[in-house]
Amino acid sequence: MNKKVILVVDDEPRSRQGIRKTIERLAFDQYEVITAENAAEALNRIDNEKVHVLITDIRMPEVSGLELLKQLKEKAQDPVVIVISAYSEFEYAHEALELGVVNYLLKPIAKEKLMDAIEKAVDIEKQREKTGMFNKILDDKLIEMQELTKYNRAVQQAIEYIDMHFEQELTLKEVANQVHLNPSYLSALFKEELQITFSEYVTRKRIQEAKKLLLSTDLTVSEIAEKSGYQTSKYFIKLFKQFENTTPNGFRKQNVSDS
Structure with missing residues (x-):
């Protein structure tokens, strides 16, 4: 230390x-x-x-x-x-x-x-x-969605299910089955109430978890990709760069050296 x-x-x-x-x-x-x-x-x-x-x-x-x-x-x-x-x-x-x-x-x-x-x-x-590390990890859009009670009950249940199982392979159909809705209807509800798509919510949740692991562990990018719900590190890196404008290693290097 x-x-x-x-x-x-x-x-x-x-x-x-x-x-x-x-x-x-x-x-x-x-x-x-x-x-x-x-x-x-x-x-x-x-x-x-x-x-x-x-x-x-x-x-x-x-x-x-x-x-x-x-x-x-x-x-x-x-x-x-x-x-x-x-x-x-x-x-x-x-x-x-x-x-x-x-x-x-x-x-x-x-x-x-x-x-x-x-x-x-x-x-x-x-x-x-x-506090600084917490702020680096948190996704502002996800914070806006923490007040679950303002959403349709099915959307609340879907968010809770995603938050508990994001490290697993998740599909819209699987989550829709969990909340007893037609996938197309759940997709429309998500977009209407959260202002983002089902797949963007899942990605943001996974990227937030990945950022936490990047700053708090010595796990490799491949290991973090797997723990965040991605089968390949290549796809994980592509999505991470899309959302954070840097690679996972770049994010780790920049923020660990700042602390």
């Missing part, structure tokens, strides 16, 4: 190295701790590697900690942020909180408070990661 990366930014070498050593000693090698002596170096590091938690001093020469946070927001980079400052700079707390800071620690920092703040920040980052 990859370690969470914590970036410590402080222009005072003793403070910077003290925080790094405290984390390394008390976290038992749980995190990878990197440092930067100013905002420019911090931005460069964040541009070149994924930083999960940022601990920054609020007052630094040239570019302050607050300015660093503003620049990160503009660049849409959002590590979970802990700000450290002296008592005399406490008036900056309000602006820091508006910039999304999750904790504000006053110097000198008690070791217990530092570690507690880091644990909370890492928990927030993990939750963000889960």
